[in-house]
Amino acid sequence: MTALNDLKKHLQPGCAYRRQDLQRWSNSVDRHLQQLVKEGALEKAAGGVYMVPRETRFGLAPAALETLVQAFLKDDRFLVVSPSAYNGLGVGTTQLYNEPVVYNLKRHGRFKLDGRMVDFRRRPSVPRALTQEVLMVDLLHNLDRLAEDRAEVLPRALRRARTMDPGKLRQAAHDFASARARRLVDQAVAA
Template sequence: MTALSNLKRRLRPGQAYRRKDLAKWSNAVDRHVRQLMEEGRLEKVSPGLYMTPRKTKFGAAAAKPEKLVEAFLGDDRYLMVSPNAYNGLGVGTTQLYNEPVVYNRKRHGRFKLGGRTYDFRLRPSVPKHLSEEVLLVDLLHNLERLPEDEAAVLPSALKTAERMDRRRLSRAVEDFGSARAERLLAPVLEPA
């Protein structure tokens, strides 16, 4: 079996790979990557990052965003949030956004991966899951950046916070919050 055949055998549809990951399976990684790209088995996502397209009934599709982000970071400790999710809190937000925010511990800035732009933001700690409480804390943290009417959204967001479990909301503020979110939620989180 040739080194190229071995590399082809290891590639999985819909997965993303860093160059250094491919180098483990190849004795001439740059030449093999070039050949695989010419064959359409690999696509370059960004410098040093590649994906294997997955087949759908509509044709070839990019790897899932989670796979691209994880390979780009080389880490699974991140939280991807679409600001569109704020609309589900019922606090009066109505905008639609095209750019997911990726909270992580490695990269900061806007990066294009697989034809889509992601806003990577550094955070000292990142929750494993996006709970309603974490989403509300994130909304309060980012409210000044959003094109929403802050004067209309803030009172509704604080009312929503009052209905949430205080312990879980307090933990979300501690683990993920900012000074701004902590200040805004202080009256809600005061002991009764």
């Protein structure tokens, strides 16, 4: 068995790998990566990050964004949020956004993963799951970045926040948000 075939047998569809992850199965990782990309067995998703396309009934599809982010960060402590999810809160937002936000403990900035821009924002702590309370705190934290009129969205958001679990809302704000967003949450809960 050749070294390239040995490397291929370790690759799983829908998975993402860092270059150094693949070194243990290859004696010439750069050459093998180049060959695998050329033949379509691997795709380069970012600098040093490769993914194995997965087969769907519609053809080949990239690895899930969460899989790519985990390989890119070398960490599983992150939260992917699409600002489009704010539309589900019922506060009058209707815009669709193409750039997901990744809250994490390591990287900050905009990076391209598999041809798609992703906004990485570093935080001292990151919630494990995207709950309605975390999403509301994120909306309040990012009011100035919204395409909608802040003056129209804020009162609706505060009214909606009052219907949520105040303990979970305060905890999300404390763990995750800016001082301004924490004040807005306190204002909503106190009313």
